[in-house]
Amino acid sequence: MDSAMTLSQGARAALTFQSYEPQPPIDGVFVHRLKVFRGLEGDFMELCRLREGQIEGLPQGFEPRQFSLSKAVPGRLNAFHLHPKRPQHELWCVLEGQLRVWLVDLRQGSATEGNRRQVILSGEEPAFLFVPWGVAHGYQAGARGAMLLYASSDTFNFEDPNEGRLPWDHFGAGLWAEDRG
Numbered sequence: 001m002d003s004a005m006t007l008s009q010g011a012r013a014a015l016t017f018q019s020y021e022p023q024p025p026i027d028g029v030f031v032h033r034l035k036v037f038r039g040l041e042g043d044f045m046e047l048c049r050l051r052e053g054q055i056e057g058l059p060q061g062f063e064p065r066q067f068s069l070s071k072a073v074p075g076r077l078n079a080f081h082l083h084p085k086r087p088q089h090e091l092w093c094v095l096e097g098q099l100r101v102w103l104v105d106l107r108q109g110s111a112t113e114g115n116r117r118q119v120i121l122s123g124e125e126p127a128f129l130f131v132p133w134g135v136a137h138g139y140q141a142g143a144r145g146a147m148l149l150y151a152s153s154d155t156f157n158f159e160d161p162n163e164g165r166l167p168w169d170h171f172g173a174g175l176w177a178e179d180r181g
Helices: 009-014
Strands: 030-033 038-040 042-046 066-072 078-084 091-105 118-120 129-133 135-152
Touching: 078 091, 118 129, 118 135
Parallel strands: none
Antiparallel strands: 030 129, 038 042, 066 135, 078 135, 091 118, 091 129, 091 135
């Protein structure tokens, strides 16, 4: 087998390698793949079944109180928010396009406090992303935009919104940097 390639000193100094390490865990966060049945005539996907108010088949219980739909134009950055006033868990599913989602565990005393995790959600490979209460979350839409369906465990209250916002670059602008790889 040939030995390693000899590069100029400048190229060697600038060279980086893609990492394929798994994303750091965040307690309670999970991605649950959905089954799509594909055929020449079209596709079918069963989103969820409810039993006694709970979504069946998830790794942990989740009782949705409200379903919402959000459409993001290409490149849209919607970050960061969390729900500090009342417990609110969320379950996200991208129906069309792609989202780069960043999650940061802000729960004081959590075993994964401070961990950051990126998840790519795509309408081509639909999945549920569970975002537990106390985990800051935000997204950036891909080149075709995205359609996000999400369920929350609490209903939105217009008189007392439970939408705490952090600056988009609170955890570093590099999280949202374009990969020019």
